[in-house]
Amino acid sequence: MKSFKTLLLSATLTTAATAGLLFVGQSKAxxxxxxxxxxxxxxxxxxxxxxxxxxxxxxxxxxxxxxxxxxxxxxxxxxxxxxxxxxxxxxTTPVVVAQPAAVQTPAPVVQAQPTVQAAPVQQPAAVAPTASSAKEWIAQKESGGSYSARNGQMIGRYQLTASYLNGDYSAANQDRVADQYVTSRYGSWDAAKSFWLSNGWY
Known part of the structure; x- marks a missing residue:
């Protein structure tokens, strides 16, 4: 039969071991x-x-x-x-840091819009209407359709002299003077074309 001291010592060791295990468990946490x-x-x-x-x-x-x-x-x-x-x-909060960068992405879209406005600028360049196909035909024969063409004393798209153009070689004045010249001389561009076909000039 175990003595009282032996039982007390055993209980003390058991309690210390249990406390030690608890302490180890806490250190792991x-x-x-x-x-x-x-x-x-x-x-x-x-x-x-x-x-x-x-x-x-x-x-x-x-x-x-x-x-x-x-x-x-x-x-x-x-x-x-x-x-x-x-x-x-x-x-995960650093994701918030990335958000301002995403907010900046619409800016290039706004900057791209002015390029759409560049298209209308090209439209005036195409403004070269002719009163009739005969007028355009003569212009092509005389100068290749160029307002800046020169051949001796003949100037511009319709190869008129400087005296006809009165020193104004702008495209608008060349068209206006050519219309006046053809109307007074032939009556119409179609008649002027017929004359050109017969004579090689108008």
Whole structure:
């Protein structure tokens, strides 16, 4: 039969062993967490993420050999000693940093709109209407349709002399004077074309 001292010693050892196991279990619960520094992070905000307050700043700096608590770098990995390991889920907040960049993407779309307005500028270049196909036919025969063509004393699209154009060689004046010349001499551009076909000039 065991003595009372033996039973008491056994109970004491059992209690100490149980307490030791509990202590080991508690030390495992306070495992360190590795955190990667994201854009906009400071030691203060990191401490807030993990503990809900900024009291952990100096502890993080000491654990990670940070000399200046105001200087950490994006991508740097920090070891955080805390029991509240569930809160690092908040590290998804750097996604907010990417949002301003997405807001800037509509700007190029706005800048692209003025290029649509460039199309109407080309329309005046196509303004070279002719009163009839006969007028255009004569213009092509005389100058290839060029308002700047010259052949000796003959000037412009309809190869008129400088005296007819009165020193104004603009396209509008060339068309106006050519219409007057043909009307007074032939009556119409069709008649002028018939004369040209017979004589090689009008």
């Amino acid at each position: 306070s495992a360190a967490t590795t955190y990667t520094v994201a854009t906009g992070d400071t030691l203060s905000t990191i401490a807030q993420k993990f503990t809900g307050n900024t009291d952990l700043v100096n502890q993080i700096a000491t654990t990670n050999n940070i000399q200046d608590i105001n200087m950490i770098f994006v991508g740097e990995q920090l070891t955080i000693d805390t029991d509240q390991t569930a809160t690092p889920v908040q590290t």
